[in-house]
Amino acid sequence: MRNCKHYLGILLLALLGNSAQADDTVWAQSFALQAEGDFYQAAQVLLQDPANNDDEYAALRIGYLSYLRGNYNDAIRFYEKALTLNPSAIDAQLGITLPLMAQQRWRQVKAHMQQLLKTAPWHYGGHVKLMMAEEALADWNALSRHASQLTIAYPAEATAWVYLARAASWQGDTGKAKQAYREVLKRIPNHIEASAFIAKNS
Amino acid sequence: MKRIQPLATTLTLVSALSLGASGIAHGGDRWYVSTSISALAATYSGSEQRNSQQSSSLLVSADYLDNAGVTLFYNRSEIDFKAINGVDNDIEQNAFATRLHYRFFSDTLAGSLTPQLVLQGISNNDVTTRSDEVSVIAPRLAYLSYGKRFYVDLEYSLSRYPNNSDLEISQWSAGIGLGFNRRADWLSLRPYVITSSDERLTQGESSVQALELKWLHWFGPDAFLGVRQLSLGAMAGKRMYAVDHDSFAVYNLADMQEGSLQAGLSWALPAGMNLTSILGSEQYNNSAINNRYRQNYLYLNLSKQW
Numbered sequence: 001m002r003n004c005k006h007y008l009g010i011l012l013l014a015l016l017g018n019s020a021q022a023d024d025t026v027w028a029q030s031f032a033l034q035a036e037g038d039f040y041q042a043a044q045v046l047l048q049d050p051a052n053n054d055d056e057y058a059a060l061r062i063g064y065l066s067y068l069r070g071n072y073n074d075a076i077r078f079y080e081k082a083l084t085l086n087p088s089a090i091d092a093q094l095g096i097t098l099p100l101m102a103q104q105r106w107r108q109v110k111a112h113m114q115q116l117l118k119t120a121p122w123h124y125g126g127h128v129k130l131m132m133a134e135e136a137l138a139d140w141n142a143l144s145r146h147a148s149q150l151t152i153a154y155p156a157e158a159t160a161w162v163y164l165a166r167a168a169s170w171q172g173d174t175g176k177a178k179q180a181y182r183e184v185l186k187r188i189p190n191h192i193e194a195s196a197f198i199a200k201n202s
Numbered sequence: 203m204k205r206i207q208p209l210a211t212t213l214t215l216v217s218a219l220s221l222g223a224s225g226i227a228h229g230g231d232r233w234y235v236s237t238s239i240s241a242l243a244a245t246y247s248g249s250e251q252r253n254s255q256q257s258s259s260l261l262v263s264a265d266y267l268d269n270a271g272v273t274l275f276y277n278r279s280e281i282d283f284k285a286i287n288g289v290d291n292d293i294e295q296n297a298f299a300t301r302l303h304y305r306f307f308s309d310t311l312a313g314s315l316t317p318q319l320v321l322q323g324i325s326n327n328d329v330t331t332r333s334d335e336v337s338v339i340a341p342r343l344a345y346l347s348y349g350k351r352f353y354v355d356l357e358y359s360l361s362r363y364p365n366n367s368d369l370e371i372s373q374w375s376a377g378i379g380l381g382f383n384r385r386a387d388w389l390s391l392r393p394y395v396i397t398s399s400d401e402r403l404t405q406g407e408s409s410v411q412a413l414e415l416k417w418l419h420w421f422g423p424d425a426f427l428g429v430r431q432l433s434l435g436a437m438a439g440k441r442m443y444a445v446d447h448d449s450f451a452v453y454n455l456a457d458m459q460e461g462s463l464q465a466g467l468s469w470a471l472p473a474g475m476n477l478t479s480i481l482g483s484e485q486y487n488n489s490a491i492n493n494r495y496r497q498n499y500l501y502l503n504l505s506k507q508w
Contacts, residue, residue: 169424
């Protein structure tokens with residue numbers, strides 16, 4: 001009986017070892033296929049492993065690979081699965097905006113970024129994507145206020161100044177737009193958009 | 203719509219961060235509600251029967267994110283007729299409409315498919331009763347590419363005139379739209395085929411065709427006088443008892459429409475409002491009394507996204 005238990009223990013360890021080795025192979029295969037540009041197979045090797053059914057990282061990977069293939073609905077579905085597995089995941093909130101932006105679903109991009117900013121109020125990438133959505137929705141009042149706040153939180157970054165300038169321009173406030181574009185040129189002296197605006201409105 | 207609260211420019215980063223949770227991190231907006239009011243004033247040139255028309259409308263639209271939406275519309279119109287033999291048969295009319303749509307996103311088609319249903323009902327005090335109790339049902343299937351550079355739709359409308367010997371008008375129309383010039387311009391074509399269930403009630407015409415052409419141009423932020431959009435439109439051919447579900451217009455009076463021209467401008471106003479004005483002229487023919495006339499109109503629309 002003792003021998004039997006001993007053999008069962010060895011068998012279990014061997015199985016666990018093989019399983020871990022198989023998992024590693026699956027992930028390595030997926031990355032290798034992605035590097036070759038075969039995004040479909042890179043996702044398939046993960047999908048075919050039952051261990052990945054409820055794996056958050058697998059959902060994120062397959063979501064991204066689906067996006068790369070242009071299968072935006074599948075990408076959204078897998079990013080939503082990742083969010084179900086981990087509702088606090090910033091990665092998934094950011095990732096899902098990729099296929100949503102490709103489909104021009106800016107209201108959903110905005111909603112996801114607002115949700116992300118509840119978790120991480122000053123996440124820079126989240127704010128940039130929110131500003132992109134506000135611009136796409138032509139919500140100049142919201143974009144102006146938002147970009148203005150971001151120039152305080154991230155004074156070294158030019159992006160918020162660009163969005164602030166665009167919003168001011170669309171609001172008809174050329175003076176404010178010029179001032180914001182000058183701030184852009186301090187940070188990026190050869191910024192084409194800022195240079196063109198200043199030259200046109202000098 | 204929830205808005206991000208402004209921060210004074212003198213706030214330090216620390217205090218700004220402390221306000222972040224309440225100032226920026228709102229829950230996601232889901233519903234987008236917009237309202238618009240509009241008015242139309244028209245005069246009839248060369249008409250033996252009509253003097254003028256006034257019309258006002260209210261529209262409320264609610265969209266759930268990018269996916270679905272419902273629109274409710276009400277219109278009140280008054281047409282001032284010329285007194286004939288001392289009888290003045292002015293028409294006062296109420297029109298109600300609702301539009302439902304849902305968008306599906308198809309990666310295979312690289313765009314969205316939108317089934318839409320419009321229902322309209324009209325009641326008025328037409329002494330002949332022929333244009334009263336009109337109902338319209340109109341399904342449409344529309345496709346719009348992800349890049350918003352190509353649009354196509356197919357629409358069928360069935361209009362019922364129960365007080366006009368149960369006349370039924372079937373209208374088929376197909377919209378085709380192209381965006382170009384980095385999406386600053388939009389050109390659309392809409393052919394119509396309209397058939398009548400009883401040509402005796404439609405000036406001897408069992409089927410008429412028309413073609414509508416529209417060009418939209420969006421200006422940049424530095425446009426003259428702050429104009430945001432210019433629109434030019436024309437219609438050639440014949441339309442009878444036509445319906446336009448973009449503007450919720452039902453042409454429920456019997457005269458044949460034989461062409462139209464229109465030009466419009468839109469401005470962005472403060473507080474997220476938009477103003478649109480359109481000047482237009484439509485040619486009509488009443489073959490029963492051999493009277494060709496024009497309706498010249500000014501249309502104003504004020505809209506706001508909440």
